[in-house]
Amino acid sequence: MKVHAGRRYRLYPTEGQAERLTSWGHTCRWLYNTALEQRQFAWRQRKTTLGVTAQCAYLTEAREELDWVADLPAQSGQQVLRQLDQAYRNWWNPQHPAGAPTHRRRSARLSVPFPGQAIQVWRLNRRWGAVSLPKVGVVKFRWSRPLGGAVRNAVVSFDGVAWYVGFGVHIDVTTPEMHARPDTVVGVDRGVKVALAMSDGRMWNRTFTSPGQERDLARLKSKAGRQDTTRRKRGAKTSNRARKVRAEIARAEAKTRNRRRDFVMWAANRLCAQHAAISIEGLNIKAMTATAKGTVEEPGTNVRQKAGLNRAILDKGWGLFQVALANRARITGTRIVKVPAAFTSQQCSRCGNTNRNNRESQAVFRCGSCGYQANADVNAAINVRDAAEAAPQLTGRAARDRGRPAPCRPPAQRRRQPALEAGISRH
Numbered sequence: 001m002k003v004h005a006g007r008r009y010r011l012y013p014t015e016g017q018a019e020r021l022t023s024w025g026h027t028c029r030w031l032y033n034t035a036l037e038q039r040q041f042a043w044r045q046r047k048t049t050l051g052v053t054a055q056c057a058y059l060t061e062a063r064e065e066l067d068w069v070a071d072l073p074a075q076s077g078q079q080v081l082r083q084l085d086q087a088y089r090n091w092w093n094p095q096h097p098a099g100a101p102t103h104r105r106r107s108a109r110l111s112v113p114f115p116g117q118a119i120q121v122w123r124l125n126r127r128w129g130a131v132s133l134p135k136v137g138v139v140k141f142r143w144s145r146p147l148g149g150a151v152r153n154a155v156v157s158f159d160g161v162a163w164y165v166g167f168g169v170h171i172d173v174t175t176p177e178m179h180a181r182p183d184t185v186v187g188v189d190r191g192v193k194v195a196l197a198m199s200d201g202r203m204w205n206r207t208f209t210s211p212g213q214e215r216d217l218a219r220l221k222s223k224a225g226r227q228d229t230t231r232r233k234r235g236a237k238t239s240n241r242a243r244k245v246r247a248e249i250a251r252a253e254a255k256t257r258n259r260r261r262d263f264v265m266w267a268a269n270r271l272c273a274q275h276a277a278i279s280i281e282g283l284n285i286k287a288m289t290a291t292a293k294g295t296v297e298e299p300g301t302n303v304r305q306k307a308g309l310n311r312a313i314l315d316k317g318w319g320l321f322q323v324a325l326a327n328r329a330r331i332t333g334t335r336i337v338k339v340p341a342a343f344t345s346q347q348c349s350r351c352g353n354t355n356r357n358n359r360e361s362q363a364v365f366r367c368g369s370c371g372y373q374a375n376a377d378v379n380a381a382i383n384v385r386d387a388a389e390a391a392p393q394l395t396g397r398a399a400r401d402r403g404r405p406a407p408c409r410p411p412a413q414r415r416r417q418p419a420l421e422a423g424i425s426r427h
Contacts, residue, residue, distance in 0.1 A: 005158070005168075005173075005338070006166055006168060007145065007148070007169055008165075008166045009129070009141040009142055009166075009167075011141045011163040012210070013139050013163055016116075018134050019157075020135070020311065021135060021163070021368065022341065023071070024072050024076065025157075026106075026110070027068060027069060027072045028072070028076065028111065028113070029108070029110055032084055032103075033104055035080070035081055036084060036101055036185070039130070050418070051085065052078075055084075056081055061099070072330075073090035073114070073118065073135055075114060075134065075371055076113055076134075077358065078115075079113035080113060087101040088101060095128075107160065107246070107250075108225050111156065112155065114133060115342070119131055119134075119151070121147070126143070127142065128399060131154065139165075141400050148169060149169035150169060150170045151168070153168040153381070159250070159254040160249075160254040161250075173331060175330050176332070176333035178276075180332070181275065181276055181330060184277070185385060185388065186277075186278055186385060187201055187382060187386070187388065188198035188271070189384055190281065190283070191316070192313060192316065193363070193377075194377050195317075196261070198271075198374070198378070199385040208256045209421050210329065220252070221249060227239070227242040230416070249263055260316075261317070264289070264321045267321065268324035268328045269324075272325065272328040272332040272334040276333070276335065277333060277335060278336050278337070279338075279384045279387065280322065281384055282342075284339035291303075291306070291307070291310070292307075344380045345358055347381035348365075348369065349374070350370055351370040353367055353369035355369075359376050362376065
């Protein structure tokens with residue numbers, strides 16, 4: 001079976017190449033946001049949907065008038081417009097969990113896409129490879145793993161610490177009909193104090209930042225807030241010192257993300273290799289991490305406590321872990337099952353008694369009926385494992401709520417797009 005897979009490598013551009021890629025990254029962000037505004041304007045004013053073909057024509061006109069847009073390779077600009085078009089298609093698909101496309105922030109990760117026919121990739125030696133990019137030339141990258149297939153596209157990105165190149169490759173993946181260990185089943189409970197607790201008693205956890213690093217990051221964010229307040233009062237532009245502080249914040253947060261990703265991938269790989277079926281809770285993480293501040297008329301309660309819980313949940317990477325499981329399961333043949341999360345932490349895994357008083361503390365579970373005592377997270381993982389037989393198999397897609405307000409809706413019938421001025425503005 002042919003599937004799309006990603007390969008990510010550390011890129012090492014020269015100083016001149018890095019400056020040009022940075023400029024292109026901001027141009028891609030501007031192009032995406034402008035194309036999004038153009039689509040929203042066309043829908044609000046004329047109830048028409050602009051497609052990628054019409055917007056590519058406007059891009060050609062912009063390249064003739066603006067030199068900094070013409071400096072971006074034409075293939076990269078077209079790829080950005082295709083990304084926006086795919087974002088709309090995902091939003092319109094009732095089986096896809098994506099919401100309406102939103103603007104890309106200036107503080108977000110810089111990225112420049114390239115189609116597969118515009119680049120060339122080859123291996124230099126055992127540790128190094130090279131990629132040829134349009135208008136940039138040959139850039140070396142660390143060959144940390146084989147490509148494994150034909151390169152279909154590439155994305156050069158900067159996360160605040162280093163440059164990376166990601167290749168989309170077309171590989172042959174054969175999902176085995178039976179797992180290497182067909183009778184192994186495990187339940188996984190995701191927590192805040194302990195990231196992952198398994199039904200067999202194992203508990204995996206990792207701290208992604210030290211107390212000193214947390215203090216340094218809090219100090220930098222406080223400094224950045226003061227600089228931003230002063231800048232707004234004076235009506236001045238962002239200073240070089242403020243940019244340096246933001247860069248330090250981006251580097252610190254990127255290191256934390258890399259550590260979290262490493263832990264999640266490590267855990268998913270081992271669980272899928274060791275078990276034929278993995279049962280997890282069907283959690284709505286977006287709803288669980290929603291703010292509790294409320295409105296001016298109806299202010300929320302325990303806002304600070306809820307904000308701390310939200311940070312703790314997001315720090316453990318619950319959603320990333322679920323995605324990593326689904327990606328790895330297609331290689332090992334593991335079956336991923338989602339079960340209802342209600343009362344799994346209050347139910348006794350031995351007698352089935354459900355009572356909120358059974359959980360004496362965060363770590364201690366003692367059943368008030370049969371006296372069974374165990375670690376609370378392990379007991380919940382056992383309940384998750386036992387509930388897997390009656391739950392449907394995880395497909396990786398979920399229907400989303402389409403009743404929420406959104407800035408643009410697809411028309412009931414597609415029509416020929418009339419001419420529409422782009423309204424070009426870089427900022």
